[in-house]
Amino acid sequence: MSIADKKKTIAIDMDGVLADVETQWLNWYERDFGIKMTKDQLAGKTEETAFPEKGMMRKYVLTPGFFSTLPLMEGAQEAIKTLSEKFEIYIVSAAMEFPLSLPEKLEWLNTHFPAISWKNIIFCGDKSIINTDYMIDDHLKNLDNFKGKTIMFHAFHNVSYNHHQRANNWQEVVALLAEER
Amino acid sequence: MSIADKKKTIAIDMDGVLADVETQWLNWYERDFGIKMTKDQLAGKTEETAFPEKGMMRKYVLTPGFFSTLPLMEGAQEAIKTLSEKFEIYIVSAAMEFPLSLPEKLEWLNTHFPAISWKNIIFCGDKSIINTDYMIDDHLKNLDNFKGKTIMFHAFHNVSYNHHQRANNWQEVVALLAEER
Known part of the structure; x- marks a missing residue:
């Protein structure tokens, strides 16, 4: 060549x-908190503030299995x-x-x-x-x-x-x- | 800045x-084969032909613990x-x-x-x-x-x-x- x-x-x-990753975060959040949020609800937020529970996205990212099941x-x-x-x-x-x-x-x-x-x-x-x-x-x-x-x-x-x-x-x-x- | x-x-x-890695290879080779070789003896060789047992360097590289103990x-x-x-x-x-x-x-x-x-x-x-x-x-x-x-x-x-x-x-x-x- x-x-x-x-x-x-x-x-x-x-x-x-x-x-x-957004779908994974939303699915895990619904699993843990029983609240079904949408991608539109995340728009404009940061990873820190995306969920009412601050730092939850980062906590999920640090959980074994998060990346292998995306x-x-x-x-x-x-x-x-x-x-x-x-x-x-x-x-x-x-x-x-x-x-x-x-x-x-x-x-x-x-x-x-x-x-x-x-x-x-x-x-x-x-x-x-x-x-x-x-x-x-x-x-x-x-x-x-x-x-x-x-x-x-x-x-x-x-x-x-x-x-x-x-x-x-x-x-x-x-x-x-x-x-x- | x-x-x-x-x-x-x-x-x-x-x-x-x-x-x-050369020292690690030589040490492991001595441990397994009882033969003490030197870095000078490896000079000019390839990873494939470095030891009389072909492919031994690659075998070591694939062994758990090789890289953590270099x-x-x-x-x-x-x-x-x-x-x-x-x-x-x-x-x-x-x-x-x-x-x-x-x-x-x-x-x-x-x-x-x-x-x-x-x-x-x-x-x-x-x-x-x-x-x-x-x-x-x-x-x-x-x-x-x-x-x-x-x-x-x-x-x-x-x-x-x-x-x-x-x-x-x-x-x-x-x-x-x-x-x-």
Whole structure:
């Protein structure tokens, strides 16, 4: 393969992008408190204030089994399959804050995205030294420092920010990248 | 801190650079086969052919406890302390090939380098999307694709290659970087 043929690279986040953490949080909250909340009710809040019980999201994230049982984001598998034809896909997860999540995240990826090689998986702390052509992420702290093109995947905590290209779902991501060469 | 004051970044490898894997291999080989080999006897060999029993190095790498009990590379702690004053240090380990090593490597780093934040630790497959100003590594596959300045840390498998700046030990790394601004 010549340099000219080399695929462009995309760094894709896990939590909130490939994996539907919001649904997991809402399901666990309903299980524990008997209150069924919706994604719309989380919009504009932070992880700290999302539930009336402060810090509950973080407590769940620290619970064994949280990451291994995350539901897939709707359309993620099909989108990754499509994007893989034209792009080199790297999964980049800021997993290092929660060391116990490392094996769970790897297991989850191997289960839901078996075609992604271990060579293309990165677990890091901050993402400031990641250098790809594109980054798809829901967190501003990752997107703001990135040098390539950004796509901000919709999440409750980013609804008020519009300085990155927003994608509301995986179909929109694929559409946005369809024109890129 | 202004952009002008921002520290330059270094990606530092673990195995064979911060951690003395050669000594661990030699010690385990002596323990299992009763034969005391030296680092000089490994020079110029590959991981596959290093011991008469082919693949023994890889077998050890896959054994629980190998990574958590690695000896420190001589001078590594003092060098990291010195370099941290002028550079932003990232630990970048190609750990993803051996998933069981992930918690062991993290435990090892926390034990021997407690001052390094989880934000500055990266476990990856290949290192091609790592973007720092410098990379210190013993493997050509990592150094050859790197866009910044490279320092090749001496190892038995790289003695025949001289297209990267070689450092034979941590004292030489510190000396090489002392002149950099």
